[in-house]
Amino acid sequence: DSYNQPYRTAYHFQPPKNWINVSSCFLSSDMLNGHVGVFGLADPNGPLRYEGLYHLFYQYNPKGAVWGNIVWAHSVSKDLVNWAPLDPAIFPSQPSDINGCWSGSATLLPGNKPAILYTGINPKNQQVQNLAKPKNLSDPFLREWVKSPKNPLMAPTSANEINSSSFRDPTTAWLGQDGHWRVLVGSKRRTRGMALLYRSKDFSDWIQAKHPLHSTLGSGMWECPDFFPVLKNGQLGVDTSVNDDYVRHVLKASLDDRKHDYYMIGSYNAAKDKFIPDKGFEEFVLRYDYGKYYASKTFFDDGKKRRVLLGWVNESSSVADDIKKGWAIWLHKSGKQLVQWPVEEIEKLRAKPVNLPPQALKGGKLLQINGVTATQADVEISFEVSGELGKAENLKYWTDPQILCSTKGSSLRSGLGPFGLLVFASEGLQEFTSVFFRIFRYQHKYLVLFCSDQSRSSLNKNNDLTTYGTFVDVNPLQEKLSLRTLIDHSVVESFGGEGRGCITARVYPTLAINDKAQIYAFNNGTADVKITRFSAWSMKKAHIL
Ligand code: DQQ
Numbered sequence: 023d024s025y026n027q028p029y030r031t032a033y034h035f036q037p038p039k040n041w042i043n044v045s046s047c048f049l050s051s052d053m054l055n056g057h058v059g060v061f062g063l064a065d066p067n068g069p070l071r072y073e074g075l076y077h078l079f080y081q082y083n084p085k086g087a088v089w090g091n092i093v094w095a096h097s098v099s100k101d102l103v104n105w106a107p108l109d110p111a112i113f114p115s116q117p118s119d120i121n122g123c124w125s126g127s128a129t130l131l132p133g134n135k136p137a138i139l140y141t142g143i144n145p146k147n148q149q150v151q152n153l154a155k156p157k158n159l160s161d162p163f164l165r166e167w168v169k170s171p172k173n174p175l176m177a178p179t180s181a182n183e184i185n186s187s188s189f190r191d192p193t194t195a196w197l198g199q200d201g202h203w204r205v206l207v208g209s210k211r212r213t214r215g216m217a218l219l220y221r222s223k224d225f226s227d228w229i230q231a232k233h234p235l236h237s238t239l240g241s242g243m244w245e246c247p248d249f250f251p252v253l254k255n256g257q258l259g260v261d262t263s264v265n266d267d268y269v270r271h272v273l274k275a276s277l278d279d280r281k282h283d284y285y286m287i288g289s290y291n292a293a294k295d296k297f298i299p300d301k302g303f304e305e306f307v308l309r310y311d312y313g314k315y316y317a318s319k320t321f322f323d324d325g326k327k328r329r330v331l332l333g334w335v336n337e338s339s340s341v342a343d344d345i346k347k348g349w350a351i352w353l354h355k356s357g358k359q360l361v362q363w364p365v366e367e368i369e370k371l372r373a374k375p376v377n378l379p380p381q382a383l384k385g386g387k388l389l390q391i392n393g394v395t396a397t398q399a400d401v402e403i404s405f406e407v408s409g410e411l412g413k414a415e416n417l418k419y420w421t422d423p424q425i426l427c428s429t430k431g432s433s434l435r436s437g438l439g440p441f442g443l444l445v446f447a448s449e450g451l452q453e454f455t456s457v458f459f460r461i462f463r464y465q466h467k468y469l470v471l472f473c474s475d476q477s478r479s480s481l482n483k484n485n486d487l488t489t490y491g492t493f494v495d496v497n498p499l500q501e502k503l504s505l506r507t508l509i510d511h512s513v514v515e516s517f518g519g520e521g522r523g524c525i526t527a528r529v530y531p532t533l534a535i536n537d538k539a540q541i542y543a544f545n546n547g548t549a550d551v552k553i554t555r556f557s558a559w560s561m562k563k564a565h566i567l
Contacts (some may be wrong), residue, residue: 259329427491
């Protein structure tokens with residue numbers, strides 16, 4: 023069946039029923055005409071681990087192509103890789119959510135009791151916040167959820183000046199030293215985006231705090247805020263309520279105006295209930311992913327003591343939305359950014375390793391990788407360039423990295439780069455997606471540009487072919503430049519500099535599909551580079567239906 027459905031992911035979670043829509047869409051000519059609309063949203067909601075099982079809920083329209091009637095679809099997993107679908111967990115049934123059950127989060131209350139706060143759309147189409155709890159805690163699948171008869175627990179009133187169409191997506195709550203719960207709700211006033219703060223003693227009566235936890239002028243509506251501690255040192259995660267000398271705090275917002283997930287690093291002043299961004303982080307500049315990625319959410323996995331990030335990649339054509347694989351997330355030792363890496367469980371899918379010995383990749387050279395299923399693979403490659411840095415191109419003015427990536431592309435030669443991978447490449451290279459580095463000298467330092475170039479990915483020019491890019495904070499004098507790319511039929515998910523730069527793209531090649539796709543390492547720079555490590559695996563299919 024995968025032969026007729028070349029873009030269906032094999033190990034990135036996708037809503038099962040959505041596929042029915044997608045395959046019928048494939049049979050129509052709509053696809054050739056570009057976008058045909060949204061088939062169902064897929065914000066991940068309320069991820070949690072309960073009794074050893076991972077639960078993932080997500081925004082879903084069971085009626086397919088029409089907007090509306092949004093419910094929380096529900097899947098469970100033992101390993102974040104293989105998923106089993108259950109019936110929708112939360113669906114419109116009360117006045118406070120009769121027009122839709124929008125995004126929200128789960129919190130584990132004392133005694134390991136899950137609770138979900140979510141946004142409901144009421145009969146006046148206002149956004150309000152509701153509570154639901156499992157009907158039966160002895161059911162590890164948490165199939166049935168009971169809504170509080172007191173819903174809504176938070177609502178716009180004439181007194182609180184909350185705009186009823188900008189009041190949504192409650193976070194996981196955290197417990198203060200005073201024994202009171204806190205939760206954030208995304209909002210805005212004019213162009214000032216903000217995270218409204220509410221407090222509660224019993225998780226049922228919520229009182230709005232005088233001040234938001236944080237706000238920034240000009241950022242617009244904050245959707246799906248997330249607020250969590252990360253250890254100053256190390257990769258382990260900590261519970262959302264931890265606030266001590268060993269942690270920093272991350273505030274993330276999905277900016278509706280920019281359609282990307284941005285974050286700040288700073289500290290949480292518990293006495294004032296305020297987030298104080300670190301110097302240089304007063305604006306939203308850092309992103310989890312510099313490609314397609316939105317409405318993500320983290321949760322603390324107390325089994326493996328890690329913080330896991332889930333988000334969704336929307337379509338670049340008329341194909342259905344796609345929920346990502348979980349990433350582990352932690353603070354880089356520089357303290358200046360987060361690091362993301364695929365959860366280790368995904369490595370269970372690796373099969374048939376292909377390893378290459380260290381070797382030079384001469385300027386202008388293309389190296390074909392044989393023996394890997396090129397549409398379903400995990401590729402790791404590292405480059406050493408330290409001896410050739412004298413040849414790096416001079417960058418006179420600081421330029422937006424995405425613009426640098428798209429104007430220079432993967433074929434324009436410079437001294438040092440572009441070098442990296444060509445994936446979903448067709449024979450004769452009429453189609454390919456390139457993921458690569460370019461090194462610049464800028465103000466007596468080296469800047470490493472990391473790009474994912476989709477401009478040549480498909481002969482079907484109705485797809486979104488935007489090129490993405492970011493600088494990665496790697497010093498090429500001292501470090502190797504590493505790249506890991508997860509390839510999954512229409513997903514190209516790349517991690518540069520050991521997860522310091524992440525770019526996810528969706529591509530829909532017309533020729534480079536099934537066994538016609540190929541993978542290459544390439545160096546289009548004039549200087550030679552050294553491949554110090556190359557390992558690739560064909561990936562087994564996960565159970566996601
Ligand atoms: N999607 C949900 C909202 C959220 C938005 C509605 C983000 O709750 O703000 O489906 O994609």
